Amino acid sequence: MPMxxxxxxxxxxxxxxxxxxxxxxxxxxxxxxxxxxxxxxxTLPRLDGAVEDTSRPDTYRVIYTVPTPLAATSEATKKLxxxxxxxxxxYPLDExxxxxxxxxxxxxxxxxxxxxxxRPDQSAVFYTPNRIYANVPFPDGATxxxxxxxxxxxxxxxxxxLDATSEFFTKEMGAIGWRKLTPETAARWPNADLGExxxxxxxxFYDHPDRDATHLYQKPVMLTLTRRDDxxxxxxxxxxxxALPQELxxxxxxxxxxxxxxxxxxxxxxxESSNKxxxxxxxxxxxxxxxxxxxxxxxxxxxQEDGSAPLAAGDDVAIRISNVEETGVLRLGRKYDFTMVSLxxxxxxxxxxxxxxxxxxxxxxxxxxxxxxxxxxxxxxxARRKAQAASLSDAPLTALADSTTPVPLPENAEGVKFExxxxxxxxxxxxxxxxxxxxxxxxxxxxxxxxxxxxxxxxNMAVMEFARGGKSISMTVxxxxxxxxxxxxxxxxVMATAKAAAIPEVQEKSSEPLQLDTESQLPVPTQRSSKSxxxxxxxxxxxxxxxxxxASIPAPLQDVLAFYRAELSKLGWQExxxxxxxxxxxxxxxxxxxxxxxxxxxxxxxxxxxxxxAQKNADxxxxxxxxxKAGQARVMLGNMGPKEASLTINKQTVNIAAGAGGPRSxxxxxxxxxxxxxxxxVRTQGQPTRTDxxxxxxxxxxxxxxxxxxxxxxxxxx
Numbered sequence: 001m002p003m004x005x006x007x008x009x010x011x012x013x014x015x016x017x018x019x020x021x022x023x024x025x026x027x028x029x030x031x032x033x034x035x036x037x038x039x040x041x042x043t044l045p046r047l048d049g050a051v052e053d054t055s056r057p058d059t060y061r062v063i064y065t066v067p068t069p070l071a072a073t074s075e076a077t078k079k080l081x082x083x084x085x086x087x088x089x090x091y092p093l094d095e096x097x098x099x100x101x102x103x104x105x106x107x108x109x110x111x112x113x114x115x116x117x118x119r120p121d122q123s124a125v126f127y128t129p130n131r132i133y134a135n136v137p138f139p140d141g142a143t144x145x146x147x148x149x150x151x152x153x154x155x156x157x158x159x160x161x162l163d164a165t166s167e168f169f170t171k172e173m174g175a176i177g178w179r180k181l182t183p184e185t186a187a188r189w190p191n192a193d194l195g196e197x198x199x200x201x202x203x204x205f206y207d208h209p210d211r212d213a214t215h216l217y218q219k220p221v222m223l224t225l226t227r228r229d230d231x232x233x234x235x236x237x238x239x240x241x242x243a244l245p246q247e248l249x250x251x252x253x254x255x256x257x258x259x260x261x262x263x264x265x266x267x268x269x270x271x272e273s274s275n276k277x278x279x280x281x282x283x284x285x286x287x288x289x290x291x292x293x294x295x296x297x298x299x300x301x302x303x304q305e306d307g308s309a310p311l312a313a314g315d316d317v318a319i320r321i322s323n324v325e326e327t328g329v330l331r332l333g334r335k336y337d338f339t340m341v342s343l344x345x346x347x348x349x350x351x352x353x354x355x356x357x358x359x360x361x362x363x364x365x366x367x368x369x370x371x372x373x374x375x376x377x378x379x380x381x382x383a384r385r386k387a388q389a390a391s392l393s394d395a396p397l398t399a400l401a402d403s404t405t406p407v408p409l410p411e412n413a414e415g416v417k418f419e420x421x422x423x424x425x426x427x428x429x430x431x432x433x434x435x436x437x438x439x440x441x442x443x444x445x446x447x448x449x450x451x452x453x454x455x456x457x458x459x460n461m462a463v464m465e466f467a468r469g470g471k472s473i474s475m476t477v478x479x480x481x482x483x484x485x486x487x488x489x490x491x492x493x494v495m496a497t498a499k500a501a502a503i504p505e506v507q508e509k510s511s512e513p514l515q516l517d518t519e520s521q522l523p524v525p526t527q528r529s530s531k532s533x534x535x536x537x538x539x540x541x542x543x544x545x546x547x548x549x550x551a552s553i554p555a556p557l558q559d560v561l562a563f564y565r566a567e568l569s570k571l572g573w574q575e576x577x578x579x580x581x582x583x584x585x586x587x588x589x590x591x592x593x594x595x596x597x598x599x600x601x602x603x604x605x606x607x608x609x610x611x612x613x614a615q616k617n618a619d620x621x622x623x624x625x626x627x628x629k630a631g632q633a634r635v636m637l638g639n640m641g642p643k644e645a646s647l648t649i650n651k652q653t654v655n656i657a658a659g660a661g662g663p664r665s666x667x668x669x670x671x672x673x674x675x676x677x678x679x680x681x682v683r684t685q686g687q688p689t690r691t692d693x694x695x696x697x698x699x700x701x702x703x704x705x706x707x708x709x710x711x712x713x714x715x716x717x718x
Contacts, residue, residue, distance in 0.1 A: 039107040041127040045084050047076055053124070053570065056518060062127040063570070070115045073123040074100065077111055087138050089145035092153055092336040093265060093282060101130065101147075106176070108132045108149060114572050117565075134208075134217030136237050137172035139165060146336065151284075152217060153337050154237040157228070165225055165233040166202055173206055173223070181205040181220055189220070191242040201226035205240055219243045238337035241286050248293040254279045254625045257343050258297040260290055264338060268625055275347045282338040287316060290339040294330055303328075314340065325351035389460065391482060392432035397439040406493050407473065408443045410436065414483075420495030425488040433484055436477050437462045449473070449492075468492065514555060514563040522549040522613055523567040529554055529608060536703075536717045538624045545620045545701070546718050551611040557602050560609040561587050564600055573598065595619065597699065616699075616718050626701060626718075632672045633696035636717065637661060638705040639668065641684060645706045649673070649680035649694070656706060684710040 041062045046052075053063040066073055078088055078100060086102035086109060100111040108130030116122040134152035138145065142156040158165045170180075179185070185207065186192040194205055207220040219239050226234040251261035256272025257279040264284055270277030283290050298305070302323045309318040309329045317332040328345035347355075399408040405418050405425060413427040429436060441451065444466055452465035460479040466472065473492040478485050514525040524531055531551040535544045553560050561582065565575070568591060576590040587602040596618030603610045621627040628634035637654060638661020639645045645656045654669045661668030677695045687710030694714055696702055701718035 037106050037131060039104070039109055039129045041109070041129055044109070044127055045080050047073065047080060047125070050125070056516065056570070060129060063124060065116060065122055065124045067122055069121060070113055070123045073125060074098070074113055077113075077125060081109070081111070087142075087145065089138075089147040092146055092148055092155075092338070095146075103132065103138065103147065103149075106132050106135045112572075117569050117575065135176055136178075136221075137169065137176065139168055139235065142235070150217070151239055151337065152221065152237060153239075154235065155336060156235050158225075158233040158235050160233060161231060162201065162225055162227040162233050165235065169204075169223055169225070169235075177210055178206040178208050178221075181207055186220070189240075189242045191246065192240070193242070198224060198226065201234075244285050244289070246289055248283070248285055248289055250293075250297060252625070254281075257345065258294070258301070260285065260293045260341070267622065275352065277345050279341070279343045281341045282335075283341055284337070285339055287332055287334060287339045290332055290341065291317060294332075294343075298330070321345075389432065389479060392435075392479070392484065393430060394432050394435050397431055397435055399439075399443065406495060407440070407488070410439050413486075418493075420493070423490055423493035425493055426486065428480075428483045428485050430483060433458075433460060433462050433477050433479055436484060436486060437464060440464060440475060444473075466492065514553070514559060516563075516567055520549075522547060522615065523564065523571070524549060524551050524611070525553055525555070525560070525563060527554065528552060536715065538620065538626070543620045544617055545624075546614065546616050546716065548614040549611065550613075552605070553609045553611060554607070555609055557585060557587060557604060557609045560602055560611065564602075564611075564613070565589075568593075568600070596621075621701065621718050626670065628699060628701060629672055631674070631698050633675060633698060633700040633702065635671045635673060635694070635696070636701065636703045637669045637671070638703060641706055641708045641710065643685045645682055645684040645710070647680060647682050647704065647706075649678050661703070661705060680704070682706055682710065682712050 041060065044062070046064055047066045047068075049066050049068075050064040051066075053065065068076065081100075081102055082088065084104075086104045088100060088102050090097065091101065098113065102109040102111070110128045110130045112126045112128070114124045114126075116124060130149070132149045134149055136152050136154050138147075138154075139156065139158035139160065141159040143159075144155070144157050146155040147153065158168075160168070173180075181192070181194060183194065186194060186205065192205075196203060202225050204223045205220055206223065208217065211218055220243050221237050222240040224236045226236075228234055245262075248260040251259045251263065251266075253259060253272075254266060254268035255270045255274070255277040257268070257277060259266055259279060259281055260283045262284045263281040266279070266281035268277070268279045295305075298321060303321045304323070306320040306322055309320045309331075311318050312331065314333040314335065315331050316334060317330070319330045321328045321330055326345045326347050328343065331342040333340045397410040397412070400411050400413060403409045405416075406420075407425070409416065409427065410429055410431065412429050412431060414429065416425075416427040418425050431439075437457075441464070445451070447468075449466040449468045452467060454463045454465055456463040462477045464475045464477070466475070471490070471492040473488055473490040475486065475488040512527075514527055517524050517526045517528075520531070521533060529552045531549070534548045534550075536546045537544055569575075571593070573591045573593045576592060578590075580589045581587065582589070585604040587600070589600045591598040591600065593615055596616040598613070598615040601612040618627070626634060626636065635649070637647060637656050639656040639658055640661075642658055644658055647654050647656060649671065650673055652671065654671065656669055673696055675696060675698045677693055679691060679693050681689050681691045682704075683689045684706065690710060690712055692712060692714070694702060694704070699718075700716065703713075703715045703717045705713045705715065707713060
């Protein structure tokens, strides 16, 4: 049966088959059997004064609190576990992580810490087992340990001399199943060279022919030992170069710049249209393969190489590049087992000037076109208004009989809305502004109302102010198309038809404490009348970009708020005090979670507390290169229809190809917008233009997907 490489994307049928095999394996294990590669965290030592959190019992995790600050707790935990035989190490490129990682034989352990909310003198400790997929031995007393248990990679300084360290690895590598490669066992790799001499050191190659629960990694590794001037030995174990890809494929561009595959990490600044853009990555390949990738990809994109650039710290290669509009520098260097890539591009001054000139000319054309269109619209509107005004009647009006309003209504009043408690009156009429103002002046003056002078008295609009006995009425009469609207307000219109006073809701206390549903991906009480969880993902991606939970809880708002503050704190969520707003029937609190920003919103409906909990995953957005610029929102456009569509928003029109933003072409067009409310229109061939509005906030990512029928589905993705 062919093996599936670790890290590959597996079809759903394979996942189902794998789940079935795992299920059979787990049921066939004798009761009480232990996984020797998985540490039982409940048996590990704990710091003095530890109080275990038993609110959520978990076989594979232990949480306890101690009465010491975070920094002291971390250092004390490192010493405590070290005394128990656990050796600490850091991951490559993750040396500054606050979490701790340890290895003891073939078992791994991760330890993380959080500070108790509002208690700087108290911290929480999390023990989580870590599977060692590719075990290699650590020399006793080694320092500067850098280790990745998945590739594997090991870098350290052994305290012993070269010969003693070589004997150690020969013995210990064999003891855990590694075998030295020979020309015969290495024949499957045509490029394998096992005889290269190492100045002042030795080198050996190993593979692990057995794949079982103790070792899941299969690629051969290269052990290099180098004698140091201080008598100690530098150690490095990494994947053998001949077992790595020799010709690299292209991954998705970042900032419009090429990126090789595979990479351990990558980041970018700017976008394809920016004046300056950057891309950096840690490629899991040898430098010659990465350099060949960039020779190929840059040439295919119209870049030319203009010779060497000055080497910076960590560089092995630095090349100047340029195209018609930009100049740039490609830098490559080695760190650990990675080839570190830095690629920058800067628009030339001449291109900037050309762009500025083209924009100025385009703006001038746009303004000229807009001015001409506006003049046409004004002329057409003026003609329309005159035609509509001609249809309005100037005939004198008589009062409507049996009217119960404080002021008379004309006989042709339509759509009358009167709110006596608030003193508001509205209606429309087929009479002209002139006829309606004459009607009210003639009606109110005999009743003792005195009119105050107003500067607004036009054929299409008039404002009248009346006063009598300390009370007032303000009336606006305005032509609106073929009708005239009249709106009036003031104390002179208030009547004693009082509305019933609003009775504040009494929220009864819960009969029992709210209990956590341990099966839910986001916290929610078991006492609920409804619950739903929505997840958004990048097309082709597995990790969620945004998760949103909605629920309705038959409990007082303050009880639900206390529940979420407690449960989210246990997950490492930190409350932002500058984003909190809490009242008797509403609450909104912004959080910072380990994955990214989050917000909790609570409200009251039909005697229950409504919950909306949304969490964003910043790492996914950054990795997918869709994170909006600071202070901006990003809109991703897609088109599932068979024909090209065009979207117009914020004075920009973007064409969206058929299939863009879908499984075959995941990255469709994107727009950055300032926060606000926008009207947009979408047009497809053979379909009417669809219009709607979209409200975006800073940091939001929205998707607008055009359906096969031309309809548009808006979706908040981040």
